[in-house]
Amino acid sequence: MRFSVSHKTFYKYAQPASESVAELRLCPMSGPCQIVQSRKLLVEPEVPVGSFEDYWGNSVEYFAIPFRHTTLKIASSSMVETSPQESVEYCEDVTVAEARQIIARSSLKAIDYRRPTRLVPVGKVLRCLNRRFISSNAYIIETALSLNEWIYKNFEYVPGATDVSTPLEKVLEMRKGVCQDFAHVMLSILRTGGIPARYVSGYIEHVDPTQPNSELVGAAASHAWVEINLPGDRWWGLDPTNNQVVGERHIKVAAGRDYHDVAPFRGTFRGVTQQNLDVAVEIKRK
Template sequence: MRFNIHHRTHYRYAGEASESFMEARLRPAETPFQNVHTHRLEIEPVCKVNEYVDYFGNTVHNFSIIRRHGELLIDSFAELETASKTTPAAGSKVTVSEARQIFRSEKLRLYEFLHPSPAIALDAETHAAAKRLFSSRAKIGRAALDLNEWIHDEFKYVSGSTGIDTPIATVMTTRQGVCQDFAQVMIAILRSAEIPARYVVGYIETDSQREAAKSGRKPKKLIGAAESHAWVEVGLPGGEWLPLDPTNNCVAGERHVKMASGRDYLDCTPTKGVFKGTTTQALTVSVKMERQP
């Protein structure tokens, strides 16, 4: 599928900011199933933009505005093409017990994705869920899919019910949240089961009208936030990753666009930074994702 994506981030300050320093992870990732044809950033006030690749392989743009400004506008434009993901063969051949042994032998390479991270804590409840859901004799791919389904069935999607800083323990108790929460709960359980997992930020096409018109039937409706979406990549033996979307109980496919990945949300926030000279700010984000012929 071909998509045009326009992601707009708009900061408005209560007074005027004298300086702003920002990082943006807005360029969609290049993967075997995703080809980015073009990408550009437009920033107002106009400034010099630097680019680098971070520790996790994400493209980062950073910039500073060293003059007074009442608002900051960041527009990201991308043209890209996605393809259906194939399920790695290792998922159907290797048991959970065998996979754990392989992951232990690769613990230096996978360390960040096997242990707690700043936004993902492991506790007695995540370990209990891991023990209950991951039989040592089960095939690792099947077990991961079952966990994906369990989160989808057990937790209720309630927009606005949580915030960026809501702990996993709270979500486990209330059994409600949004895509970010479900992804981080899934990662916590996977890591408690000694299976590597990483957090993915991106976009999802939720409007199925065009597909329905073409096929004459209504395709599966996918749920996601209007601004961005989150899902999980599960580590498999052989260095492959299985992308799973617990919000929609599916393998992340051609209607998912990957932007960045890391240990948790804090590693791949679309934009973050600091400013000086005013007390408060208001942030609005909008995403327009259009499928092309």
């Protein structure tokens, strides 16, 4: 499938900011299931924009505005072609214990995705859930699909119920949240069981124009899901918000240990002032 992606961010300051700096993770990834055919980034006020690849392999763009300004506009536009993930049939008979052993021998990078973080902790409740879902003798693919389905069926998608500072324990208690929360829940359970997994940010096509009853749930601005590291250094995407294997309607932007590693905008400004933020994202199939 081919999509145009438009992501516009507009900050308005009540009083002029004397300067500001920012990092952006808005450029879609090119990889086995996705090709970025074109990309544009516009920043107003107009300033030089640099770029680099971070530790996790994400494209990061950055800029500084060293003068007074009352607004900041960022417009990212891309043309992206997606394709289905490759089959994971080769892993259907691989147990969790076997997968752990194979990955531990072959992928040093996967160690980073087994460790807890502030947003993806390990605790008593998570250890109980881990024992419920992850058995060393169970098949890795079957285990992941069961966990994906359990989160979908037992958590309610409620925008505004949480924010990025809401502890995971609170999300587990409320059983409600958004895609970011559900991805963190799944990551915590998987990592508690020694299964390397990472957080993915991106976009989804909410409605398939060719199919009835095809709506996918997700945030208007961006979406989040999980990728599990499988033997053979394969990353397999699952979307617990929609109980789906990630497919052509998912557009991948960045991956990391948790939301903090892949936040679309990270920045600060100098000045004592209030700010208003507007974000508009549009995904169109071509």
